[in-house]
Amino acid sequence: MRRVALYLLLLISILWFFQGWLLPFYLENHLLPQLAGRAGFSRISCQVRHVGFSGLELGPVELEKENELALSVAAVFVSYSPLGLAKKHLGKIHISGLSIPLKRKGEMVTFGAVPLISEKDGAGQNEKEPQSGAFQLPATFSAVTIDSSEIIYQESDLTVLVPFQLEMTSSGKNGALNIGAEFRLGEGILDLDGQVDLLQRNIHGGVVVKGFPLLQGAKWGGIPTMGVSDGSLDAQADFEVNFTPFNLINASGELSFRNLKWQNEGFALSQREPVTVYGEWQSERKIAIRMSPLLFDGSATGALSMNSLTVDLASSASLFEGNWSLGLTQLSLAENPLRLEKELNFEGRLSGAGRPERGWGVEIKGQKISAGGDVKTADVAVAKEQALIWLGNDRFTCSGTGGEIQTHFDCDLRLEKLQATFLQGQMQMDEFLARASMNLTKEESPGKLQSRVELRAKGIKVTGDNYQALVPGLEATGEYVDSVNPAGSWKGDIRTEGARLVNSGQGFRAEKISFLLPWRFPASGQEKSGQLRVGRILHKGRKLGSVQAELSLQKSGWVWNGRWRDILQPATVLHFSGQADKDFSQANLKYSLDRFSFDLGRTLGGYVSQLAGLEAKGDLHLAGEISWANQRLSSPTRFSLQNLDCLDQERQLRCQGLALNLEFIDLFTLYPAGRPYLTFEKLSLADVILENGRVNFLVGRDLELLVEKLVFNWCGGRVFSESFRIRPGVESLDIALYCDRVNLVQVMEQLGAARAEGTGSLNGRIPIHYENGQFSVMDGFLFSTPGEGGTLHVSGMENLTAGLPGDDRTFGQLRLAEEALKDYEYKWARLAVNSEDDDLLVKVQMDGSPSNPLPFVYRKEFGGFVRAEADFPGTKFEGIRLDLNFRIPLNKLLEYKNLFKLMN
16 A cells, blocks of 8 residues: 555655656757747747646746847637647637737838838748748647737837737638737727638638728828828728739729818818728739829819729739829919819829839829810809809829839920900910929938929910010029028029010010010029010000110119110110019119100101191109009109200291100109199290290009199280190190280281280180181180270281272271371270181271371262372361181191190
């Protein structure tokens, strides 16, 4: 009995030694390191907590690969039976606290020191991995569960923790496993279900992602959010994969972006429904992708769709190509709202390639789709300016290539037959081309950036009711250059040649217009000066010279100066200069012209043929400034014409000492500074002489003249008028001239009645009416001053009686009046003025008596007075009332009515 007990005790001791020390020692130092080495780990550190006939407990366990931690486990529980162990079969395996560190080193993601993903070749390489045959586990098992575990991803300063749990069970078939796993991605969850066939080396399963925050994913991936403020990702996919070697047999799935919120510079997404991307793995390593419409609003409202996209993951290159479409229903800008009169639709093609050694390339092409329907309906309307735009045939292309050292992009935008209408006219452009290129070289740090932009427009034509501008071509270039400025700088030029500007309403025409302006941003003040040239300027067929100016961009802004040569006449030069700040918030242009002995007659004769014989010279002065500040335009201006003397011998016109002074606070509003006026020392038309005249006037809107006062000396008296208006384009005018103490004798003499001397003055009113080139006077009258008479000594009355028959009684009366006026004292006098056809009728009535007896006697049989014999002492007349009528060709006298037309 004792021997049995001793054997039993010895057996127990041996079992205790085997289970409690030898087996754990063997597991820790031989079996587990051997299994770890076969799995590719360089070292294992573990502690066997418990080992028995029914199970095993390990923990903690650490696995290293090339002196880097590859795996760590808090605890491992394994259940088995001795018979199962003999058959290399385990029961349940439970792993708790598994930690898998993944590290990014340059272009590779490593598990320990083993590369899992390489950006160069797309997969990690393991030369020891078998390339064919079934994959065999060292032992089979009933189930494996993993909980309280995590994957730790590290990249520079970024650390991402992904908690997960997994359950894997044997399906009963040899080498077949069922896998279910759950990964927590921030606030989202990724579920994985699948079946693994170790004999066939494939995995068939599905992945479901719910509620993964986009901002969290952007943070983990180091992706700029670019305005994304909220949203989550849902995904589901089914796949079948071969492993060792890796080969994706088929896969299909979709990604749904929910509650997507994105906004950037007035542009935002308005997606109420999820944005869904569908994908399907096709044969020969191809993926077919399509996307539901992406809706957006803000400054632009519309939808973007990816109708089809095929990705070819070939071994030599990854290729993709597809079709896209874009529909715009609304456009708007803060200052100038835009309105689409009809929906704008574009379609295009997207293609590209990625090559491991040669880099990547991409190309996007698109064009506007013709809407059809009513061709009168414009594409775009600018609400503020009430402008309509027809876009015509529009195409664009953008292509790019890139690699480790260099990235390059080229983009072209071409618009054909662009048309627009606006309030002042319409515009059309045959072609507009915009080209941009960008090249980034990374040979050095920081990289070197080169960029260039070109804009070209052809066949620009702008027309209005009275004007037309023709620009055969307009070019603008810009080039990015490295400089001491950390942000770099841009330089380029803007140019045009052969432009024309025609204003048919005013008769102006400018030809051979060329413009060249070098520019730089930021401005350095070292650029060459640009040039503006207008080869020829005409007004109603007359040459007005040419313009040449220099423009330059300085640090403070724009500066220009130039000359307008040969204005109206040779050697007449207008000088101008000015400057503006960089953004044209403030600008000014100063100009001046000084020309002595300016030949005004030559200028007027060129415009009015009736004035071709006019000789007129004076001193011309012009000075002003055009200023832009505080969103307002102003132009103070001074104009003066001094010492003007003129002579027209054919029309017997002469003026001396004429002066015109104009000064405006703002030329654009014609608001005067002070009182503009015109003066003259002497103005004579035939025998009519006006002296010391002055005209005070105001210039109103649309060049309307308000003559406040007209005053001059005539026939020893003063003549003045009430205020009257001269309206451009209106050939109708009424002027009332008031005469104060004009000398009767001088009036008769200047009107061509006779030669006279004497005293006496007249007062009264002469209304003058002008209508369509004709002057007329109606009921004009002058009276002598009440209670004051005068004397007349008139000679040369023969002109009035010449040609009358000698026996005519009227002839005798005229002879009597002629003799009486040689020395006549009148008590009162009246002068009436009226028009009849083209003549001026002047009737002079006087009541008085001759100073001496007249050599006339009354004959009863004749019924009038006849001249008496030479020795007759004469007849004393106590009172004689005389009526004298004169007919003067008024409109011939006033041939200078064309001056009135010139003012209009």
